[in-house]
Amino acid sequence: MSSTPAGGRAGSVRVRFAPSPTGYLHVGSARTALFNWLFARRTGGTFVLRIEDTDTERNREEWVEGIFSSLAWLGLDADEGPYRQSERTGAYGAAVDQLWAAGMLYACGCSREEVESRTKGNAIPGYDGHCRELGLPREGRALRFRVPDAGNVVVKDVIRGEVDFPCEAIEDFVLVKSSGSPLFVLANVVDDIDMSITHVIRGEDLLPSTPKGLLVWKALRGEDAELPVFAHLPMLVNERRQKLSKRRDPVALESYREQGYLPQAMVNYLALLGWSHPDGHEMMQVGEILESFRLEDVNHSPAFFDVAKLTHLNGEHLRKLDREAFVEACSPWLTTERAPWPSDRFDAGRFRRIAPLVQERVATLAEVPGMVDFLFLDQPVIDDDAWRALTQDPGEAMVSAAMLTGVLEAVESCDWSAATLHDATLRVGESLGRKLGRAQAPVRVAITGRRVGPPLFESMELLGRDVVQARLKAALSLIGAEARPSTGAEAASAEGDPSRAGEVSAGNPEVSAGNPERSAGTG
């Protein structure tokens, strides 16, 4: 019989991802699912999905749906399942009967408090075997596994080698609750046996419970039973190097999706946590990962989940998309309620034209709306800091006004293209002794509201002459109003020049939410 590098039987690899639906899918669980999936696809094996929902108190159906949708988003398709432990109670009952009949279990009536008070201060922690020889009837009682007093259990782990656990350190653990429902170790092992699982790939936090599972496995299938090969993946940790926790760390896979991360970037990043490509390159599509993934190459040590690196990789994947795919990926951020403009103002054609310029400037999809909002808003939202930098100093305010005036004159009749707008702005700047870099700043803020964004002249071209003129005029009035030592009411009334009231409404800037009072359009 031939053998895979990982020690399994070639061609018969069966792995499973077995989450407990007590919350949304956690990035650590997603990594576990991914490695199982990669190993299965690599070896031509079978990837089984199993829902471990034996704890009816904590499981909720909506979490099951969330797990399915997150796995689908990542593209981790199962070959079998989903099986549900809640539908397999018969199998667990039969296993319990078998173990009971063989004398491997005994009933225990001790409460947790009783056990604690008896064992406090013991060298060996945990249950003390109090009910072991009492011969209590099983009805209504918890059932404990009779752990051998001596000997040891060896866990064969592809990643960590052979890990030895002395039986003395393993307490007589509970397999069945007093209510009769099975606990993790029982259900997990019975399922792995029934589903012919050959490789158990899971988080390292499960390593300490593995000898218990192996004891149960042998009790059920005999001392010589063929045991699965294990692979305990290094934990994913936070900046304090603690296991990622649902309570204090941002671990919901779904939230990354909502923040504008691409599934292929998430898969890529997750694969890099504990594994690396032999060639050392990091930006990979799932196919490339698949080509060289080997379980035995997985690391031993914990890895910090670094959002900064994920974000960088996401940017790389974003830039790799062709224009249509990028536009498609952006769609949820542009056409739903979360877009910062009224949905009827969105112009798909216009976005499509600017998309390539946006694509190379964002690292997440969530950044896209803020980069193009000026194209779909009646009035650009003027950034407070940007505005102040251009107008606070009186001398600077004069130059800004001169720039705006000069460009306003130039755009009156020039050809309407990015190139001519560029040249015109350049010339106006030169007449004021400014290079284009500084010269374009007031124009950019007048047009887009921000000092950073997509290339300015392409943006102006897309906006059209009328809107550009209106926004330049509006910014000029705003500077004029602020320059006069007048009250806000007077400034606003000076604004109400009837000769251009109509067009101002289409291009008038409005100062950002940071200072909503100072709006040129108010009054």
Place this chain on the structure above:
RNA sequence: GGCCCCAUCGUCUAGUGGCCAAGGACACCACCCUCUCAAGGUGGAGACACGGGUUCGAAUCCCGUUGGGGCUGCCA
């Protein structure tokens, strides 16, 4: 406390006894490119936890120490 795991730049890692005065990537700094910002390019700073062995030779093997983490539930 007990059992178990882990230990290379801030972070993710390459490295499996000589090719390592330790390589790459993210982050950071500088410069270049440049209409802003990105992207891109060039350069810089930055690590083998410590102590013993084994060996002609150790980041790599062994032991110990220290440090970090996990588990220790009638959760999974």
